[in-house]
Amino acid sequence: MRLLGADIVVRALQEEGVELLFGHPGGAVLELYDALYRSRFRHVLARHEQGAVHMADGYARVTGGPGVALVTSGPGVTNALTGIATAFTDSIPLVVFTGQVITKAIGNDAFQEADNMGLTRPITKHNFMVKDVRDLARIIKEAFHIATTGRPGPVVVDLPKDITQMEAEYHYPSEVSLRQYNPRYEGHWGQIKKAMALILEARRPVVYFGGGVIISGAHEELLEFCEKLGVPATYTLMGIGGIPGNHPQSLGMLGMHGTYRANMAVDECDLLIAIGARFDDRVTSRVDQFSPHSRKIHVDIDPTSIRKSVDVDIPIVGDVRNVLQKFLKLLEGEPKLETYGDQIADWRTQIEAWEQGRPLSYAQTADGPILPQYVIDKVYQLTEGKAVVTTDVGQHQMWAAQYYHAQSPRHWVTSGGLGTMGFGFPSAVGAQFGRPKETVVCITSEGSLLMTVQELAVAVEHNLPIKVVNLNNGVLGMVRQWQQFFYERRYSEVDLHAQPDWVKYFEAFGALGYRATKPDEVETVLEKGLAATKPVIMDFVCAEEENCFPMVPSGGANRDMILEEPEEG
Amino acid sequence: MQHTINVRVKNEFGVLSRVSGLFSARGYNIDSLCVAETLDPTVSQITLVTQGEDETIEQIVKQLYKLIDVIKVSDHTQASSFVGRELALFKVRTLPEARAEVMRIAEIFRGKIVDVTPDSYTVEVTGSPEKIRGLSDLLRPLGLEDVVRTGRVAVARGG
Numbered sequence: 001m002r003l004l005g006a007d008i009v010v011r012a013l014q015e016e017g018v019e020l021l022f023g024h025p026g027g028a029v030l031e032l033y034d035a036l037y038r039s040r041f042r043h044v045l046a047r048h049e050q051g052a053v054h055m056a057d058g059y060a061r062v063t064g065g066p067g068v069a070l071v072t073s074g075p076g077v078t079n080a081l082t083g084i085a086t087a088f089t090d091s092i093p094l095v096v097f098t099g100q101v102i103t104k105a106i107g108n109d110a111f112q113e114a115d116n117m118g119l120t121r122p123i124t125k126h127n128f129m130v131k132d133v134r135d136l137a138r139i140i141k142e143a144f145h146i147a148t149t150g151r152p153g154p155v156v157v158d159l160p161k162d163i164t165q166m167e168a169e170y171h172y173p174s175e176v177s178l179r180q181y182n183p184r185y186e187g188h189w190g191q192i193k194k195a196m197a198l199i200l201e202a203r204r205p206v207v208y209f210g211g212g213v214i215i216s217g218a219h220e221e222l223l224e225f226c227e228k229l230g231v232p233a234t235y236t237l238m239g240i241g242g243i244p245g246n247h248p249q250s251l252g253m254l255g256m257h258g259t260y261r262a263n264m265a266v267d268e269c270d271l272l273i274a275i276g277a278r279f280d281d282r283v284t285s286r287v288d289q290f291s292p293h294s295r296k297i298h299v300d301i302d303p304t305s306i307r308k309s310v311d312v313d314i315p316i317v318g319d320v321r322n323v324l325q326k327f328l329k330l331l332e333g334e335p336k337l338e339t340y341g342d343q344i345a346d347w348r349t350q351i352e353a354w355e356q357g358r359p360l361s362y363a364q365t366a367d368g369p370i371l372p373q374y375v376i377d378k379v380y381q382l383t384e385g386k387a388v389v390t391t392d393v394g395q396h397q398m399w400a401a402q403y404y405h406a407q408s409p410r411h412w413v414t415s416g417g418l419g420t421m422g423f424g425f426p427s428a429v430g431a432q433f434g435r436p437k438e439t440v441v442c443i444t445s446e447g448s449l450l451m452t453v454q455e456l457a458v459a460v461e462h463n464l465p466i467k468v469v470n471l472n473n474g475v476l477g478m479v480r481q482w483q484q485f486f487y488e489r490r491y492s493e494v495d496l497h498a499q500p501d502w503v504k505y506f507e508a509f510g511a512l513g514y515r516a517t518k519p520d521e522v523e524t525v526l527e528k529g530l531a532a533t534k535p536v537i538m539d540f541v542c543a544e545e546e547n548c549f550p551m552v553p554s555g556g557a558n559r560d561m562i563l564e565e566p567e568e569g
Numbered sequence: 570m571q572h573t574i575n576v577r578v579k580n581e582f583g584v585l586s587r588v589s590g591l592f593s594a595r596g597y598n599i600d601s602l603c604v605a606e607t608l609d610p611t612v613s614q615i616t617l618v619t620q621g622e623d624e625t626i627e628q629i630v631k632q633l634y635k636l637i638d639v640i641k642v643s644d645h646t647q648a649s650s651f652v653g654r655e656l657a658l659f660k661v662r663t664l665p666e667a668r669a670e671v672m673r674i675a676e677i678f679r680g681k682i683v684d685v686t687p688d689s690y691t692v693e694v695t696g697s698p699e700k701i702r703g704l705s706d707l708l709r710p711l712g713l714e715d716v717v718r719t720g721r722v723a724v725a726r727g728g
Contacts, residue, residue: 117583118586121583121586121587121590122590122594125637126637129582129583131582146637178637179640180579180637180638180639180640180641181637302635303634303635304628304631304632307624307627307628308628
């Protein structure tokens with residue numbers, strides 16, 4: 001059967017089981033949009049290409065992916081870059097189709113031409129340009145395979161316009177043959193046994209896990225592993241939801257805004273069991289003083305993550321779930337398990353003492369301004385931690401990580417690695433498409449929200465009942481906090497009081513808006529907002545100078561965290 | 570320490586920029602670089618010379634393997650484990666009285682005169698960087714005008 005290039009793309013998407021495409025049309029992709037029209041393929045029209053890619057990303061994070069986006073050439077691609085880079089840093093499987101000028105025009109500075117391969121090379125797991133329509137189906141197959149296997153990531157397929165207009169015999173390959181690409185899933189038994197020996201002799205062990213647990217679907221194995229041993233577990237921003245946030249063995253998040261007990265436990269442990277995490281700088285802080293007394297086990301599917309910043313004693317390359325299953329197998333009938341609880345009892349007592357001494361806390365007063373932590377606490381209580389939460393980037397993101405105790409994986413959507421402001425709302429749109437029956441809450445703040453809020457039109461168009469919790473403090477809060485601590489309160493370009501009336505703004509789009517200005521209004525507004533069946537903003541006018549603690553100053557070690565407001569001198 | 574790294578890659582457009590882009594993005598140095606097709610025309614070999622501590626080289630090798638188009642990476646450190654050669658072309662502007670001297674020196678270095686004009690010789694020589702530097706030092710006083718060098722190519726010793 002001979003098909004047009006554009007129709008080959010649509011057929012290939014169907015073969016891959018893609019149900020939904022996020023995109024924005026333009027000149028170079030007219031043929032593709034015609035094919036979508038003729039096949040009635042389900043497509044969500046984003047209002048900006050960055051939004052389209054964030055939507056595909058949010059969709060992938062809550063469903064397991066892949067997310068698929070389609071953008072036109074030139075500015076379509078440059079607009080999409082932030083979205084692609086966001087997904088790349090967080091290992092999210094995406095396939096992004098980019099329009100390109102006709103093959104003959106490439107390199108001639110044609111209208112809406114950009115070097116898509118050059119632009120996307122450093123922010124994709126791989127990219128392809130299709131130069132012959134006969135390669136198209138195979139390349140799409142390879143793109144999906146590469147995006148979704150091993151350590152996942154975005155793959156770009158660049159489609160010159162003439163390729164989409166040419167015909168070729170259609171045959172979709174059932175398998176890929178990439179002789180050079182073969183991710184290792186099976187953890188090495190020898191290494192796993194050595195690691196288990198270390199675990200069984202440890203007196204102060206801690207599990208430190210990250211997004212790899214979510215990606216590999218290892219949450220059940222992880223919980224069983226932690227519970228069998230009674231070992232405490234801390235997690236990265238990307239690991240949230242890997243174990244229920246309020247589990248008695250959960251220490252909360254570690255790192256720059258981690259909990260006191262998590263940072264102290266990692267600092268004083270004698271064995272650090274790193275699972276699907278990459279010792280990123282927001283976790284380690286000062287790397288030469290990170291977890292200085294411990295031996296380290298590191299499980300990761302990506303060999304480059306191992307020994308990149310921190311030396312480890314036992315590296316295990318493999319899929320986190322596969323490795324945890326092997327750990328569990330070794331634990332079956334392990335005689336030392338019986339006394340293991342006693343062996344680490346002092347350690348658990350110590351951790352409990354840290355928690356009692358320095359719990360996360362905030363001081364909401366009845367007549368003072370609304371504190372953002374209080375709002376997040378209430379969101380957690382009212383949703384019982386079962387909602388899908390997306391966030392933007394800044395103070396509100398860290399407070400959400402601290403106070404919203406997500407109960408299950410793939411319910412926490414945040415830009416962890418790249419730290420992309422503007423991610424929250426569009427990713428909530430994608431998440432709501434991915435989990436249409438669940439409550440989706442976007443915890444954000446006005447600085448981030450204003451960057452991409454045009455996608456509200458999409459939420460209204462598709463009647464997506466996204467609940468936006470706007471922690472509106474009138475400033476770029478995290479930048480302000482750093483300026484307060486390290487630049488003597490010289491607040492440089494952080495004032496955001498010139499902002500829309502958010503209730504009216506949402507109403508103007510056909511959505512709903514509620515506002516709370518006093519603490520006693522918070523719960524009522526949240527109850528109304530969470531019950532809404534349309535997109536809704538809950539605008540919480542919050543304290544301006546509230547700070548996020550604990551906080552590890554840059555250049556400091558985790559144990560040097562600042563825990564409370566300094567006394568004014 | 571200096572490392573010579575052979576990278577076998579799919580012979581496809583853009584592969585070189587993936588490899589060089591990896592080095593520039595992660596701040597690794599490239600001292601020299603050579604690319605050519607292998608016996609299998611679908612495969613190219615890139616020979617890279619780079620510097621770094623063991624941990625850096627370990628990361629470089631792992632990062633190279635992470636590129637989808639990379640088939641095999643071999644790191645040669647020990648001088649005894651591989652044969653490495655560079656090629657250089659020296660253009661010497663010669664006065665008639667120095668011509669014989671240029672030829673003699675070229676011969677000692679097993680070089681060849683590959684181009685002759687009324688007032689210049691071009692000498693081709695292959696060898697180690699030290700040998701090429703040695704020849705360069707000797708030719709300089711005789712009117713050395715230009716040197717063009719390839720990067721190193723290398724092959725593992727034995728089978």
